[in-house]
Amino acid sequence: MPQNVDAVAVRAWCRLALDALGGAREEIDAINVYPVADGDTGTNLYLTVESASRAVDAVFTGLEPARPSLAEAMRAMAHGALIGARGNSGTILSQLLRGMAQVLGAGTGDRSDPDHADGPTLAVALRRAAESAYQAVAHPVEGTVLTVATAAADAAAGTGGDCGAVARAAYDGACRALEATTGQLAVLDRAGVVDAGGRGLVAVLGALVGALSGETVLLKAAASGHARVEPVECADTAADEAGPAFEVIYLLEADDAAVGRLRTRLDGLGDSLVVVGGDGLWNVHVHVDDAGAAVEAGVEAGRPHRIRITHFGAGDAHTAGAAQPPGEQERTQRAVVAVVPGEGLAGLYTEAGATTVLTRPGEPPASGELVEAIRRAHAREVVLLPNDAELRHTAAAAAEQARTEGVRVALIPTRSAVQGIAALAVHEPDRRFDEDVVAMTSAAGATRYGELAVAERQSWTMAGICQAGDVLGLIDGDVAVIGDETTDTARTVLDRMLAAGGEMVTLVLGESVPDSLADELEKHVREVHLAVDTVVYRGGRQSALLLIGVE
Numbered sequence: 320m321p322q323n324v325d326a327v328a329v330r331a332w333c334r335l336a337l338d339a340l341g342g343a344r345e346e347i348d349a350i351n352v353y354p355v356a357d358g359d360t361g362t363n364l365y366l367t368v369e370s371a372s373r374a375v376d377a378v379f380t381g382l383e384p385a386r387p388s389l390a391e392a393m394r395a396m397a398h399g400a401l402i403g404a405r406g407n408s409g410t411i412l413s414q415l416l417r418g419m420a421q422v423l424g425a426g427t428g429d430r431s432d433p434d435h436a437d438g439p440t441l442a443v444a445l446r447r448a449a450e451s452a453y454q455a456v457a458h459p460v461e462g463t464v465l466t467v468a469t470a471a472a473d474a475a476a477g478t479g480g481d482c483g484a485v486a487r488a489a490y491d492g493a494c495r496a497l498e499a500t501t502g503q504l505a506v507l508d509r510a511g512v513v514d515a516g517g518r519g520l521v522a523v524l525g526a527l528v529g530a531l532s533g534e535t536v537l538l539k540a541a542a543s544g545h546a547r548v549e550p551v552e553c554a555d556t557a558a559d560e561a562g563p564a565f566e567v568i569y570l571l572e573a574d575d576a577a578v579g580r581l582r583t584r585l586d587g588l589g590d591s592l593v594v595v596g597g598d599g600l601w602n603v604h605v606h607v608d609d610a611g612a613a614v615e616a617g618v619e620a621g622r623p624h625r626i627r628i629t630h631f632g633a634g635d636a637h638t639a640g641a642a643q644p645p646g647e648q649e650r651t652q653r654a655v656v657a658v659v660p661g662e663g664l665a666g667l668y669t670e671a672g673a674t675t676v677l678t679r680p681g682e683p684p685a686s687g688e689l690v691e692a693i694r695r696a697h698a699r700e701v702v703l704l705p706n707d708a709e710l711r712h713t714a715a716a717a718a719e720q721a722r723t724e725g726v727r728v729a730l731i732p733t734r735s736a737v738q739g740i741a742a743l744a745v746h747e748p749d750r751r752f753d754e755d756v757v758a759m760t761s762a763a764g765a766t767r768y769g770e771l772a773v774a775e776r777q778s779w780t781m782a783g784i785c786q787a788g789d790v791l792g793l794i795d796g797d798v799a800v801i802g803d804e805t806t807d808t809a810r811t812v813l814d815r816m817l818a819a820g821g822e823m824v825t826l827v828l829g830e831s832v833p834d835s836l837a838d839e840l841e842k843h844v845r846e847v848h849l850a851v852d853t854v855v856y857r858g859g860r861q862s863a864l865l866l867i868g869v870e
């Protein structure tokens with residue numbers, strides 16, 4: 320059956336791209352030497368795609384039980400990227416997506432089925448993406464993401480067949496172009512790396528292949544002899560490539576004529592000028608020495624907002640005109656920030672001194688929410704507990720962003736709230752930061768975690784086929800038990816977890832779970848597993864059915 324692009328494929332593309340960039344974020348940051356060696360290209364691309372993905376999810380949620388059209392999904396993806404674009408690379412990526420949306424959202428292709436785009440239409444969309452990105456950059460430079468985007472479009476144009484074949488050709492062409500970037504820019508050649516923005520685009524195109532074909536794409540650039548992942552010495556590069564001191568980014572509400580004048584004004588103030596968008600909303604990015612003049616130019620053109628000013632090498636100045644945070648002397652030395660499922664657990668974590676981010680079922684927090692929680696903690700040092708394996712990339716991006724603001728952040732990869740409880744139990748803010756992090760990490764790692772959930776539909780699991788309504792017992796994230804009753808399933812999970820030993824069992828009960836379940840499980844542990852203590856907490860609303868921790 321031919322592979323075509325529809326709204327579901329767009330949503331899958333967003334999620335796969337976010338996961339791919341999350342996995343490659345540190346590598347891309349490490350090879351970031353152009354246009355400024357500030358080591359944040361991977362993080363910026365991740366944050367940009369995160370915003371795009373959340374916008375697409377919002378469209379699907381808002382139209383349930385109906386499904387959005389291809390045009391609605393693509394426009395949401397492009398708009399989400401536009402308003403969430405970060406850095407030079409993220410701004411260009413948002414324009415690439417806008418160019419694709421102009422084609423895929425126009426109802427072209429097979430007119431009898433406007434909710435699907437065929438292979439030739441996807442090829443046209445990739446061409447429009449590359450052309451619009453070139454137009455958005457004041458002074459395009461070869462050997463960058465622009466070159467990679469053009470090569471992808473060229474390769475796609477020569478391909479017949481469905482969208483899967485076109486996407487694969489575009490990806491292969493992008494990989495070849497990425498390898499060549501090292502020899503196209505002197506700064507890349509000296510550092511021995513490929514272009515970081517182009518590397519990110521290759522990851523995004525690989526995700527498109529995955530969304531259309533279901534195959535897992537092994538990023539070719541990662542194995543390149545050029546794309547080494549050791550951190551580049553930014554100081555030497557900065558000395559060789561002296562440039563403006565500030566990066567200025569803002570969203571701008573303005574008409575086309577005013578934006579044309581703004582481009583001319585900003586081009587005279589600095590470099591790396593990229594202005595993307597349209598229909599009255601623009602994202603402006605420029606490197607300048609006079610940040611105030613760049614913002615003032617935006618005020619003259621229209622209404623700028625979400626203003627972000629970064630001094631290269633000196634952290635984030637945040638928004639112009641915004642209230643400055645309290646002085647450094649008012650900060651606490653150390654804080655813990657934790658993502659928690661359920662209001663009861665949030666209260667427990669808060670009592671233990673943590674700043675919490677309450678997660679809702681099916682609505683994981685964005686990196687921006689985690690960064691805001693780190694700011695609220697207002698500490699020089701922060702220990703971040705994501706308490707969910709699916710949040711590892713989001714938490715890593717948030718930690719990187721907070722570090723640019725001068726906060727020392729340690730991310731402990733907790734995969735369940737019970738691991739977070741174990742980490743908090745040994746937290747001592749008065750000892751050295753590294754020692755505290757090691758102790759908390761050790762406690763979390765020594766805690767096995769389990770969970771009870773109810774199957775929503777028939778599906779294949781590690782324990783066999785489950786039916787809708789079955790009680791699933793998960794151990795360390797995998798389904799280990801399929802039962803038809805909560806108490807018996809919980810006992811079986813407990814016995815399996817305690818088979819390897821343990822001294823303490825932690826039970827976190829969901830809102831609908833009666834106290835009698837905890838009584839039954841405590842009695843079972845007492846009678847069957849000698850010298851094992853049990854502690855029980857209430858997870859409250861929005862908590863899982865049952866969480867189990869064994870230390």
